[in-house]
Amino acid sequence: MPATLESIEAEIATLHETLESQGLNSRGVTDIFGRKFSLPVDDEHKAKKLGLTQIFCNFSNPHMRAFHTSWFGFFSSFFSTFAAAALIAYIGPDLNLTAEDKGNAGIAAVAGTIFFRLAMGYICDKVGARRGLGTLLLLVTPPIICFIIPGVIVNAGGFIAARCVIGWGLATFVACQTWCSQQFSKSVVGMANATAAGWGNLGGGVTLLVMPQIMVGFLKVTDQDTAWRLCMIVPAAMIILATLLVTKGRDLPDGNYKELEMSGAKQKGNGSLVFLIAACNINTIPLMICYATCFGVELTMNNKAVLYFYEYYDLSKSLAGVLGACFGLMNLFARSWGGLLSDWTMKKFGIRGRVWSLFVVQVFQGFMCLTLGLLTVNMPGPVRMERGQASKYPASVFESIYSVTPEVTFHCYGGYEGPLFGGDGDFCKPKFDKKDPWKFSPSGEIAGARPGENQNGIYGAYKHTVEFKGGSETTTYVVKTKAAWIPPCASKNIDNPGTGHAFSADGTDLGVKKIPTDAEKIVVGDVWNPDCVRNTDGALGKTMAVIIFFSIGVQMAEGLTYGVVPYVSRPALGAVAGMVGAGGNLGAVIGSKVIIANANYDQGFVYLGMVILIASLSLGLVYFKGEDGGGMFLKPGALGKFDPQLWMPKGEEMRGADQMDYSSVAIPGEANKPKASTAEEAEA
Numbered sequence: 001m002p003a004t005l006e007s008i009e010a011e012i013a014t015l016h017e018t019l020e021s022q023g024l025n026s027r028g029v030t031d032i033f034g035r036k037f038s039l040p041v042d043d044e045h046k047a048k049k050l051g052l053t054q055i056f057c058n059f060s061n062p063h064m065r066a067f068h069t070s071w072f073g074f075f076s077s078f079f080s081t082f083a084a085a086a087l088i089a090y091i092g093p094d095l096n097l098t099a100e101d102k103g104n105a106g107i108a109a110v111a112g113t114i115f116f117r118l119a120m121g122y123i124c125d126k127v128g129a130r131r132g133l134g135t136l137l138l139l140v141t142p143p144i145i146c147f148i149i150p151g152v153i154v155n156a157g158g159f160i161a162a163r164c165v166i167g168w169g170l171a172t173f174v175a176c177q178t179w180c181s182q183q184f185s186k187s188v189v190g191m192a193n194a195t196a197a198g199w200g201n202l203g204g205g206v207t208l209l210v211m212p213q214i215m216v217g218f219l220k221v222t223d224q225d226t227a228w229r230l231c232m233i234v235p236a237a238m239i240i241l242a243t244l245l246v247t248k249g250r251d252l253p254d255g256n257y258k259e260l261e262m263s264g265a266k267q268k269g270n271g272s273l274v275f276l277i278a279a280c281n282i283n284t285i286p287l288m289i290c291y292a293t294c295f296g297v298e299l300t301m302n303n304k305a306v307l308y309f310y311e312y313y314d315l316s317k318s319l320a321g322v323l324g325a326c327f328g329l330m331n332l333f334a335r336s337w338g339g340l341l342s343d344w345t346m347k348k349f350g351i352r353g354r355v356w357s358l359f360v361v362q363v364f365q366g367f368m369c370l371t372l373g374l375l376t377v378n379m380p381g382p383v384r385m386e387r388g389q390a391s392k393y394p395a396s397v398f399e400s401i402y403s404v405t406p407e408v409t410f411h412c413y414g415g416y417e418g419p420l421f422g423g424d425g426d427f428c429k430p431k432f433d434k435k436d437p438w439k440f441s442p443s444g445e446i447a448g449a450r451p452g453e454n455q456n457g458i459y460g461a462y463k464h465t466v467e468f469k470g471g472s473e474t475t476t477y478v479v480k481t482k483a484a485w486i487p488p489c490a491s492k493n494i495d496n497p498g499t500g501h502a503f504s505a506d507g508t509d510l511g512v513k514k515i516p517t518d519a520e521k522i523v524v525g526d527v528w529n530p531d532c533v534r535n536t537d538g539a540l541g542k543t544m545a546v547i548i549f550f551s552i553g554v555q556m557a558e559g560l561t562y563g564v565v566p567y568v569s570r571p572a573l574g575a576v577a578g579m580v581g582a583g584g585n586l587g588a589v590i591g592s593k594v595i596i597a598n599a600n601y602d603q604g605f606v607y608l609g610m611v612i613l614i615a616s617l618s619l620g621l622v623y624f625k626g627e628d629g630g631g632m633f634l635k636p637g638a639l640g641k642f643d644p645q646l647w648m649p650k651g652e653e654m655r656g657a658d659q660m661d662y663s664s665v666a667i668p669g670e671a672n673k674p675k676a677s678t679a680e681e682a683e684a
Helices: 005-021 052-057 063-086 088-095 099-111 113-126 129-139 141-148 156-183 189-219 224-231 233-246 257-263 271-279 284-292 295-312 317-332 334-349 351-374 382-386 395-402 406-410 539-567 573-595 601-621 676-683
Strands: 461-468 471-478 491-495 499-504 509-514 521-525
Touching: 052 063, 063 088, 063 099, 063 129, 063 156, 063 189, 063 233, 063 295, 088 156, 088 224, 099 113, 099 156, 099 295, 099 573, 113 129, 113 156, 113 271, 113 573, 129 141, 129 156, 129 233, 141 156, 141 224, 141 233, 156 189, 156 539, 156 573, 189 224, 189 233, 189 295, 189 317, 189 334, 189 539, 224 233, 271 573, 284 295, 284 539, 284 573, 284 601, 295 317, 295 491, 295 539, 295 573, 295 601, 317 334, 317 539, 334 351, 334 539, 351 539, 351 601, 471 509, 539 573, 573 601
Parallel strands: none
Antiparallel strands: 461 471, 461 521, 471 499, 491 521, 499 509
16 A cells, blocks of 8 residues: 555654654754754754763764853863862961961852852843853953962962952853753753753862872972962863863854844843843742752852861871862762753653752752761760860860870960870960950969860870781870870871870880871871760761762752753843852852851751751742643642733843744845855854
8 A cells, every 4th residue: 555645754754753862963954044953953943852972972063062161161160169179278378378268268269159140140141151151261260370370379368369259250150051051952951951060060079189189299399389389270271271162152053142133033132121030030039049058058068078077087188188079079970860850850740840859859968968967966076175065074084085184184284294285385275265364374274274174185196006917006106296286086187297105005105106107298186085076986987978968969959950940031041040040159158157167067067957958948939830830739820820920021022042033034045045154154
């Protein structure tokens, strides 16, 4: 029986669908200037296929070049922002940075970009995400170069200012998400946004992992103060490379903003209105809150994780950097998981599925954060001991822990020459009472003081264990130098002094002995109190396991958030992306400065977990109109004619920056067959 025309057409359509599912543009669709797309596209010329083959093997213009350029630009910005934080242990002594200076620099690095994320939303809607990305990359280059040049940044003020300006680069995230949203169809936009942003965020983990190793390499050929400056060549080179790549991309699938506006396909943007439109949509605020408690948490952890491992556990600076980097390294895949989950739930349950999956993952990461804090919050830690927890220990307990008399433990006698406390009088400094400066006697002893009130530290010790058949032998080397003076339960990475006051496992005084290691740096700490976090068996392993799951939850929530953002307001896509992104940085400021403040990390993790859980409830306010809309607890159309877009300008209908009107294209000849000169200008 001869095949009918309809059956042939059906077979051809099926063949096209099969080829398109493999990522091939079998229909030969072109843009309005006649350039054929590499990927299959929808009616708006947005790519509707994004799999591993496209991600790793396709770099064609416009879709995949925009994808790769956007994530690498954001990655470079993230890497540069936290490069100084990764080297803070080396930069601090050179620039005489105090703990407060370091904290302020960390806040400045994420606070300054709040405004720039809002501004980037306007820029994306007005002149395009590509231009916004390139301009901001150029803007943050000078302070990175200033780090490299000796004599330019020499004090805390310069350091904080430089980190603030470099941190503006984090606003490239908004350009990254807007550009991908304009290039990829809604069926795969969750995956596109999540993967691009996830790989960009990966810069935070990579810099914590890589920069210390680069520092080690430079230390082999130069001094410490010069080495850290040379390390900054790496982020500078990455920023410059990313800027060059931006020039080779295309604003939208059909071309750049200016040429599309001239052709009539694109409506000229009204930048003065997009922020009002975004702010007047009730869905914007809950998503800002949500992003503040996922991306904001990630930035907080990037600032705190390395110091947390270094100060709480018996770890070197380099190892603390590796473990701290693990939080950011989950971006390699976890954020993409969030995008995949968002796209899958959209296919199964519509936009309500995207919102519900975001809520579930937010709650999960909140519980993981809470668990992280609860693991150690009831153990003696360096900050709690320093702030008075030591005074809660009975004198008999301190005597048994540190094997010294209570009088020596709790009163600072300058002439005492014991192994743990005192020294020559320079290191045993009781906390000074500013309200009563005459409280202290000239000898340093405080009359009537409670046990534990006045001793602010001990000498750190290095423990060395030799394993042999049938057992082991441990020797403790007390390092009696100013560098080794630490709070109880603390750890510190110091230059190897060469010798220490040695004690055997049974407490026998072995006198001054050579420390049996050739390492240039050693970690000393409170090795006596078995209740300290650093000395508790299994504490580090449990912490790392929780941090991995915590990080996966955080990254997935970020990807899920930007799976919802493209649906909020088409005319103000950039502005919504900017506002939600700014919420993330605001969350980082609150998390670092308020919730996890003053280095009491595990208690801060408990508070942060509670905040995440409470903030996740705001997603119950998200609602979309229409047959495919609804909310977490409301079915589509449950609120009748209610529109979450509370205000829109009257007059001509505003289209999104990526919404083309192909019927209005004013190009000589057929829309897909332009003059050669026009195509050449477009490619340029």
